[in-house]
Amino acid sequence: MDRALPNPGPPVRPVHGGIKEEELRALGLRPEDCLDFSASVSPLGPPAGVAEAIAAVDLTAYPDPHCLALSEAIAGHHAVDGVTDGNVIVGNGSTEIIHLLTRAYIEQTPGAGSKAALLLTPTYGEYDGAVRISGGKVQTLIANRVSSGFAWDMGAAAELVAREKPALTFVCNPNNPTGVLLGRQELERLADAMAGVAGLLVVDEAYINLSERRGEADIVALAAQHGSVVTLRSMTKDYALTGLRLGYAVASAPVIERLAALQPDWSVNGLAQAAGVVALAADGYLERARAAVGASRECVVERLEATGIRCYPTEANFVLAQVGEAGGLRDQLARRGLFVRDCTSFGLPDCIRIGLRPVADCIRLTDAIAEEWSVRPD
Numbered sequence: 001m002d003r004a005l006p007n008p009g010p011p012v013r014p015v016h017g018g019i020k021e022e023e024l025r026a027l028g029l030r031p032e033d034c035l036d037f038s039a040s041v042s043p044l045g046p047p048a049g050v051a052e053a054i055a056a057v058d059l060t061a062y063p064d065p066h067c068l069a070l071s072e073a074i075a076g077h078h079a080v081d082g083v084t085d086g087n088v089i090v091g092n093g094s095t096e097i098i099h100l101l102t103r104a105y106i107e108q109t110p111g112a113g114s115k116a117a118l119l120l121t122p123t124y125g126e127y128d129g130a131v132r133i134s135g136g137k138v139q140t141l142i143a144n145r146v147s148s149g150f151a152w153d154m155g156a157a158a159e160l161v162a163r164e165k166p167a168l169t170f171v172c173n174p175n176n177p178t179g180v181l182l183g184r185q186e187l188e189r190l191a192d193a194m195a196g197v198a199g200l201l202v203v204d205e206a207y208i209n210l211s212e213r214r215g216e217a218d219i220v221a222l223a224a225q226h227g228s229v230v231t232l233r234s235m236t237k238d239y240a241l242t243g244l245r246l247g248y249a250v251a252s253a254p255v256i257e258r259l260a261a262l263q264p265d266w267s268v269n270g271l272a273q274a275a276g277v278v279a280l281a282a283d284g285y286l287e288r289a290r291a292a293v294g295a296s297r298e299c300v301v302e303r304l305e306a307t308g309i310r311c312y313p314t315e316a317n318f319v320l321a322q323v324g325e326a327g328g329l330r331d332q333l334a335r336r337g338l339f340v341r342d343c344t345s346f347g348l349p350d351c352i353r354i355g356l357r358p359v360a361d362c363i364r365l366t367d368a369i370a371e372e373w374s375v376r377p378d
Contacts, residue, residue, distance in 0.1 A: 013129060014124075014125030014126045014128065014129040014345070015125055015345035016125075016126075017036075017038035017039040017040070017341045017353075017355070018036065018038060018039050018242075019031065019034055019036050019038070019339050023334065027334060027335060029337050033337050034337040034338070034339060035337065035338050035339070035357060035361050035364065035365065036339050036355070036357075037338065037339060037340045037341075037354050037355045037356075037357060037361075037365055038339045038340055038341040038353075038355060039242060039341075039355050040176070040207065040237060040316065040317050040318040040353070040355035040356070041236065041237045041240045041242050041317075041355065042210065042237065042238060042239060042240040042289040042292075042293075042317070043240075043289065043292045043293060043296060043317070043356055043357050043358050044240065044285070044288060044289050044292055045240050046239055046240050046241060046275070046279070047239055047278065047279050047282035047285045048282065049278045049281075049282065050239070050241070050275045050278050050279060053274040053275055053277070053278040054271045054274060054275055056274070057270045057271050057274050058270075059270075061270065062266060062270075063266050063268060063269050063270035063273055064270075064273065065265040065266050067090035067268050067273055068085070069273065069277055070090050070248075070268075070273045070276045070277050071085040071088045071089075071090055071248075072085045073276070073277045073280045073281070074088045074090070074248055074250075074276075074280065075087065075088055076280075077280050078220050078224075078250065081220040081221035081224060081250075082221055082224050082225065083220060083221075083224045083250055084224075086253045086256065087223075087224045087250050087251060087252065087253060087256060088248055088249070088250055088256065089248060089249050089251075089256050089259050089260055089263070090246070090247075090248045090268050090273075090276070091246075091247050091248060091249070091263070091267065091268065092245045092246070092247075092267045092268050092269075092272075093234070093236055093245040093246060093247045094204065094206055094232040094233065094234045094236075094247030094248070094249070095126050095247070096245075096247070096263075096267060097232055097247060097248070097249045097259065098126050098127060098130045098170075098202075098204075098232070099130045099133070099134075100259045100262050100263055101130070101168060101200070101202060101230070101259065102117070102130040102131050102133070102134035102136060102168065103134055103262050104258050104259055104261075104262055105167045105168050105199075105200055106131060106134040106135065106136035106167050106168065107134035107135055107136075108262075109167060114165050114166060114167040114197075114199070115135060115136045115137060115167060116136060116137045116138075116139055116164060116165075116166045116167060117131040117136050117137070117138055117139070117166050117167060117168040117169065117170065118139050118140070118141060118157075118160060118161065118164065118166040118168070118169040118170070119131075119138060119139070119140050119141070119169075119170050120140075120141050120143070120152050120157065120169075120170065120171050120172075120175070121140045121141065121142050121143070121346075121347070122142070122143070122150075122177065122178065122343075122346040122347050122348060123170070123172045123175055123176060123177075123346070124172050124176045124204065124206075125345055125346070127170040127172075127202075127204075131168070136167070136168075139160070139164060139166065141153075141156065141157050141160055143178070143180070149180070149312060149313065150175070150178035150180050150312065151180055152180075152182075154182070154186045154189060154190065157169075157190055157193075158189055158190060158193040161190070161193040161194055161196075161197060161199070162193060162196065162197065165197040165199065166194075166197070166199055167199050167200070168199060168200050168201075168202055169190065169194055169199065169200075169201050169202065170202045170204065171187070171190070171201070171202070171203050171204065172204040172206070172207075173187070173203055173204065173205055173208065173217060174207045174208060174211055174217075174314070174315045174316035175316075176206070176207065176316070176318075176353075177318065177320050177341070177343055177346050177348070177351070177353040178312060178314070178320055179312065179313065179314025179315050179316040179318065179319070179320060180315070181211060181213055181216070181217050181315035181316075182217060183216050183217055184216060184217055184218075184219060184222075187201070187203060187217070187219050187222075188219075188222065191219075191222065191226055191228055191229045194228045194229075195226070195227070195228035198228075199228065200228055200229070200230060200255070201228055201229045201230070202230050202231075202232065203219055203223070203229065203230070203231045203232070204231075204232045205218060205219075205220075205231050205232060205233055206232060206233065206234035206237050206247075207234075207237060207316040207317060207318075208233075209233070209237075209238045209286050209289075209290075210237070210238065210286075210289055210290055210293050210316065210317040211290075211315045211316060211317075212290055212294065212315070213315050218231075219231055220250050223250045223251050223252075224250055224251070224252065225252065226252065227252045227254065227255065229251065229252075230249050230250070230251035230255055231249065231250050231251070232247060232248075232249050233247060233248050233249075233250070234246075234247045235247055235248070235276055235279060237317075238279075238286065238289075239275075239276075239279040239282075239285070241272070241275055241276070241279065244269075244271060244272040244275055245272060246268065246272045246275065246276050292356075292358065293317045293356050295359055296356040296357065296358065296359050296362045297314065297317075297319060297356055299359050299362045299363065299366070300319050300354055300356065300362050300365075300366060301319060303362075303363070303366040303367075303370070304319075304321055304366055304369065307366075307369065307370045307373050308373070309321050309322065309323055309369070309373065310322040317355065317356045318353050318354060318355045318356060319353070319354045319356065320343070320348075320351055320352075320353050320354075321351060321352050321353075321354060322350055322351050323350065323351065323352055323369075323373070324350055324376065325349070325350065326342045326343055326344060326348070326349055326350055326351055326352045327342050327344055327349070329352060329369070329372055329373075329376075330342040330352060332372050333365070333368055333369070333372065336368050338364070338365050338368055340352045340353065340354050340365070341353040341354075341355070
């Protein structure tokens with residue numbers, strides 16, 4: 001059953017994907033010999049023109065602290081949703097904006113105002129970390145894995161909001177690591193519940209551009225108009241700009257102004273700003289990326305299930321697979337230069353998350369998993 005669990009405690013740094021240099025050295029591996037499935041980004045790599053745009057940046061000049069050109073490009077990208085550049089804030093990855101949100105709506109909440117945040121879990125660990133760093137209390141609504149395949153009871157979520165009155169509610173859609181996608185009506189219901197308690201619904205759409213069902217769920221238009229909603233987007237993931245760190249939020253102008261007042265100047269470097277403008281102008285890129293994700297997802301699921309491994313349905317560019325003891329398998333694959341995400345930090349110690357790379361890479365990974373699976377202890 002979904003339930004609320006207050007879990008106070010000192011801030012703990014979240015666990016993230018990505019290959020760490022320290023581990024490579026310990027394993028005697030070189031980066032060029034490895035494939036990273038632990039991060040979930042576009043399998044196509046950066047769009048054409050990004051490298052040239054970066055090379056043309058004047059490294060002696062300060063970047064625009066307001067990211068005006070990129071904000072205008074983002075607004076143009078979402079013009080059909082009624083977005084203007086006043087509805088946009090650009091961040092050093094969407095993770096920076098998560099921390100701005102908790103500072104603005106929890107750390108700086110005056111007097112006896114709510115310092116609680118509701119998280120729909122299992123989910124991205126940075127929400128929990130940011131809330132705790134800001135001195136807030138974390139409450140969770142846990143999805144039922146067995147009866148609902150990680151779907152949340154959204155009626156229970158609305159009731160919990162009305163009762164606990166959180167300052168923030170975080171929803172990742174599609175969710176990391178489960179791939180569950182909530183529909184727009186479910187999110188609108190939760191947004192109305194948050195408006196009723198003067199709180200803010202944060203919908204992290206980091207993976208939605210790579211979902212074939214994005215049209216059923218994205219709430220950019222709602223976020224631009226509804227004073228109790230903010231949506232996050234990750235250009236890091238959409239356009240494989242992982243090393244640059246680039247994300248943005250869309251919200252009503254008062255919310256954007258409140259976040260901008262707390263953002264350090266120049267937090268988004270000039271290379272990232274230039275890359276973002278070019279990426280948004282890349283015709284057909286996201287369509288091709290979604291097609292590549294679909295082909296790789298089909299490959300991974302078909303081959304793993306043939307091995308006897310359960311894969312959960314996903315609407316994102318990653319697959320959650322139930323493999324038994326995830327940490328051990330993850331370490332065995334790492335020795336081969338294949339890095340997947342051990343989901344123990346999500347509370348799922350029997351699962352790994354596989355970011356979808358090109359099909360040839362996915363075949364190499366699933367072959368290795370099948371070999372390790374065949375020699376696992378009974």
